[in-house]
Amino acid sequence: MDLNIQGRKALVTGADSGIGFATARQLLAEGVTVVMSDLEQDALDAAAAKLDAKEGQLHAFAADVSDTSSVQALKKRVAEAVGEIDILVQGAGIHGPDGLFHEIDEAGWQRTLDVNLMGPMRVLQAFLSDLRSGGWGRLVFISSEDAVQPYDDELPYCAAKAGLLSVARGLSRSYAKEGLLVNTVSPAFIATPMTDEMMDKLAEQRSISRDEAIQSFLKEERPFMELGRRGEPEEVAAVIAFLCSDKASFVNGANYRVDSGAVATI
Ligand code: NAP
Numbered sequence: 001m002d003l004n005i006q007g008r009k010a011l012v013t014g015a016d017s018g019i020g021f022a023t024a025r026q027l028l029a030e031g032v033t034v035v036m037s038d039l040e041q042d043a044l045d046a047a048a049a050k051l052d053a054k055e056g057q058l059h060a061f062a063a064d065v066s067d068t069s070s071v072q073a074l075k076k077r078v079a080e081a082v083g084e085i086d087i088l089v090q091g092a093g094i095h096g097p098d099g100l101f102h103e104i105d106e107a108g109w110q111r112t113l114d115v116n117l118m119g120p121m122r123v124l125q126a127f128l129s130d131l132r133s134g135g136w137g138r139l140v141f142i143s144s145e146d147a148v149q150p151y152d153d154e155l156p157y158c159a160a161k162a163g164l165l166s167v168a169r170g171l172s173r174s175y176a177k178e179g180l181l182v183n184t185v186s187p188a189f190i191a192t193p194m195t196d197e198m199m200d201k202l203a204e205q206r207s208i209s210r211d212e213a214i215q216s217f218l219k220e221e222r223p224f225m226e227l228g229r230r231g232e233p234e235e236v237a238a239v240i241a242f243l244c245s246d247k248a249s250f251v252n253g254a255n256y257r258v259d260s261g262a263v264a265t266i
Helices: 018-029 041-049 068-082 106-133 155-174 193-206 210-221 233-243
Strands: 009-013 033-037 058-060 087-090 137-142 180-187 255-258
Touching: 009 018, 009 106, 018 033, 018 087, 018 233, 033 041, 033 068, 041 058, 058 068, 068 106, 087 106, 106 137, 106 155, 137 155, 137 233, 155 180, 155 255, 180 233, 193 210, 233 255
Parallel strands: 009 033, 009 087, 033 058, 087 137, 137 180, 180 255
Antiparallel strands: none
16 A cells, blocks of 8 residues: 655654564665664664665654753754654653563652653654644654553653643544644564563573563463564554655544553443
8 A cells, every 4th residue: 555655754752672673674775864862872773784675764862851951952853854843753762661660760750750751741742833833733642552551560651651641632622624634553572672571581480481471461461462473563663654745634532452462442
């Protein structure tokens, strides 16, 4: 399916690995000019080198979404490289601390909310005028199954992701008439460095392999993931690319679950 977004310009945060990287790849394949951003320039450059892009179609600029001046510097570099963007995919995020409420200190809460909730707000503050100016814009936040199905051992993460869902729904009312559509994607248990790390921790605790940890996690913690496997980043990126496209012209304020059923609805 031609998504009809050739020549559009996108910024993808959290783009050097996982879902952000897969999204950058799919948008490039649709003929979009892509700016990848993530924390470390070296890792970004290495990731960019793995992608197929035409001359001038791909840019990679590091920025820390928890730092306002870094985000403002990103805005400047993007403007110099490509001008105004019309697609923004916000994927930068951390898992934050694990543990029950009494085991998580204020610093753990602050850091998780600062990166996962305030981070996307900082980036949006910097780029909202771009998204509004051309009469056509797409904004996608990567939320999580945790936003609507909170697990009691990762509440800062759940709260941040629920916040994103709420902001996205509110924002979807503000600028839609100007052509800016706002949606969220909520994945569950995708094979990325984030869940690799979670599974390696579990494997170490139980003295089992990563694959065994994945199988026991699916059985014990995600019984409604009917496909019985982790998702692939490309399976989330396909939905994000659709939401960033002209084909999603009547989709606004939606939350697309990409979770194989993790959020039990039946
Ligand atoms: P990932 O590969 O770890 O991607 C997250 C990226 O965000 C990493 O490259 C990370 O950089 C970057 N990042 C962290 N802090 C940042 C900061 N302060 N400024 C800029 N970038 C920062 O994991 P992923 O699973 O693809 O995650 C992408 C998004 O999907 C996240 O928002 C995550 O919460 C969400 N999500 C993932 C899953 C899943 O099952 N994987 C499920 C639901 C939602 P470093 O690697 O350098 O730390």
